[in-house]
Amino acid sequence: MNKPLMYLGQGLAYAMFAAVLGYFSTSPKYTHLPADSALVKLSFTHAGQRKGACRERTDEEMAKLPTNMRIRKDCPRERSNVTVELEMDGKQLYHVVLPPTGLSKDGVASLYRRLPVPAGTHRFVARLKDKEGGDFDFVRDETVLLTAGRVMVIDFKADAPGAGGFMFRN
C-alpha cells in the first residue's frame, strides 16, 4: 500500500475510533422514568415498641446487681416488627412487615422503597404499626398533586414536633 493510501486508511481508523467513543458516550438515550410518571419514595428508620412490658426491679434484685448496672427499670431487648402500608386512590400500593435489625432483634427497622406512579392528583393513605397486635398507630391521609417527574418523599418520625408520624414532602 502506498503512503497516501496508508495515511487515508489510518485517518479512517482514527475516525472510526472517535465515532465509537463519541456515539456511545451519550447514546442511545436512557429513559429512567417515563415522561408521565412521578416517583414516591417511602423511607424511614424507626424502632418498633418493645415486645414485653418494662417492670421495676425489687430492692433485692438491685442489690444483686453490680453497682454500675443498678437500673430500676428492667426492659426486654426484643422489639416488635414494624408494619407499613401505603394506599393510593383506595388501592394498596405497598405493604411490608419490617423486622428489627440486630442479633438480639433490638435495632431499628429501616425502609427505602421507590414507587413510580402516574403523574396527577392522588389520595395517599400511609399507615404504620410498631407494636404486637392491634390497629395501626399512625395513619396519614393526604391528597397530593404530583407533577410529572416530581419526587414525593414519605418519611416517618414518631417523635417529630407536633403530632408526629408520617411526613409527606413534595
Next chain:
Amino acid sequence: MGKAHDLHHKMSNYLRKFWQRPENLFNAPFGQALNPWYHLGALTFFLFWVVLVSGVYLYIFYRTGVREAYQTVEDLTHEQWYAGGVMRSVHRYASDAIVLTMSLHMLRNFASGRFHSYRWFSWVTGVLLIWLVYASGINGYWLVWDRLSQFLAVATAEWFDWLPLFSQPLARNFLAPGDVSDRFIMLLSFAHITIPLVLLLFMWIHTKRMNHAETTPPLPLVVGTLLALLVLSLIKPAVSHEPADLTLAPNVLNLDWFYLALYPLLYASSPGAVWALVGGITLLLLAIPWVFKPRAAIPVAEVHLDNCNGCERCFRDCPYSAIVMQPRQDGRPYALQPVVDPNLCASCGICVGACPSSMPFRSSDFVSGMELPHQELAALRTETDRALAALQGDARVMVFGCDCAYDVRELKSEGVGALSFPCIGMLPPAFVDYALRDARADGVLVTGCREGDCQYRLGIRWTEQRIAREREPHLRKRVPLERIECCWAGAHDADLARSGLAALRARIKQMPRETIPQDGAQEDVPEPEDKKMGQSL
C-alpha cells in the same frame, strides 16, 4: 480441566480467526509495527496519562460545593471552552477509550491463550483493574453534580443497599436537596484522586512480572490517538445535564454506555440480579486461568552450569522475569548462576537463544548453558543438518520459524528446508551462521509471529537486535546480512511468508555463491571454555 482446555482451544481458534480480520485490516494502513491491535495494553496506559493530565487541569478550577461543583464545570465547559472545555472532553473520551482498549486487550489475550500458567498473575490483576477503572469513572461522573450524577448517586446507593452491610439505607442520604452537603462533594473529589492512584498502583503491579513491559505505545500511535481525542472533543464537546435536583426524578439521560451500561439493568431487573451478574462475571474471569489450564505442564528451561559462566544474558532477555541470578553454588570461579522459577517459565526458549554457549559449531554431544528439555539444541542441530543436506537447486534457503506463527513446514520444498522453534527468540544467531557456512544454504529466512504480536512478547525484538548485531549474542560479522530475510508472518499469513521467501530467493539468485563464508573460518568460533564464555561471540 482437560475438557475445559479443549473447549478453550476450539473457542480460541474461532476467536483468533475472528480477531484476525480487523487485525489484518489494520495491518495494511498501519503496518505490523504500528497496528493498534498489538499495542492495546500500552494504549491503555497512555490513555490513563491523558486522563490524569487533563484531570489535573480540571481539578485546578473545580470547587467542591453542591452548587459550586456544577457551576465550575459549566464555566470550564462554556466560558473556557478552548481549554477547560477541551480538557473536560478529552478527560471524558480518554476515560471511555480506556474501557474500550482495556476490554479489547483482555479479549485478545483470552483469544490468544495468554492468561494461564505463568501469566495468571497479570490476568488476575487485570481483572481487579477493571473494577478500579469502573470505580474511578463512575466516581468522576458524580463530581459534575448534574441530573446524571444525581441518578448515579441514588442508583449506586440503591444498588449497594441490597448488600446487608449498612444499618440504614444509603439511599436515605439522597432523599431531599438538604441531604447532600458540600462535604459530600469534597469526599467525592477526594475519592476521585484516591481511586485513580490505587488504579495506578495496580497498573504497576499488573506489569510487575513482565520484563520490559510495553507501557508506552509507538509515537505515531500516541500522536494519532491524541489527535483523534482532540478532534472529537472539538466536534462533540462533553456537556452536563441540568443541575441536580433531588425533588425531581431524572427522566431521559444521555448515559455513557462505556461506564454506565449496568445502571439501566438495576431497574429493568433488580439490584440483586446485577450483583449476581457482576459477581458472577468477576468470579468467572478470575477462574479462567485455572479452568482453561493446559492439560500438560509446561516444560521448564534447565540450567547446565557446566556450560554457564553467569553472563546474565538469559536473565536480561527472559520476557517473564522467570530467571533470577543467585550466588554460584557449584564451586566454579563465577559470581552468579541463573536459577529458573518453574512457576514463571513460559518454555519459550528465549533464554536458550540468549545463551552464548548455544553454539552449533561445537562437538557432537554439545549442551548449552540453557536448554529446553523437550527441544534440546543438539537435536535441533541434527534436524538442521538433515534439512541442509537435503537442499538442492541454486537458491537454497533454510527457514527458521516459530511454533506460534506461520507453520514453516508448509514452505518446505526441494530448495527450502525448515525448522521451527517454540519461539523465534530461541534461535541462537549462531544457527544462522551455521546454516550459511560451507555454502550449505544460500540464504536464511527467519520468521515468527507478526511484528508487535510475539506470543512470548520479546522473541521478535531480541531476534532482530541479535541479527542486527545490536544485542548479545549477536550474529557474527562474517555473515552477510543480505542473505538473511526476516519475515514476520502470523499463523494464517501464508501469503506473507511465501512472499518473504520468494523475495529472498530472488535476491540470492543475483548474488555470487562465493560471498558465503567458507569452511576454514573456524578460528573465530569460540569453544565453550569458561574464560571465553560470556564474551561477545
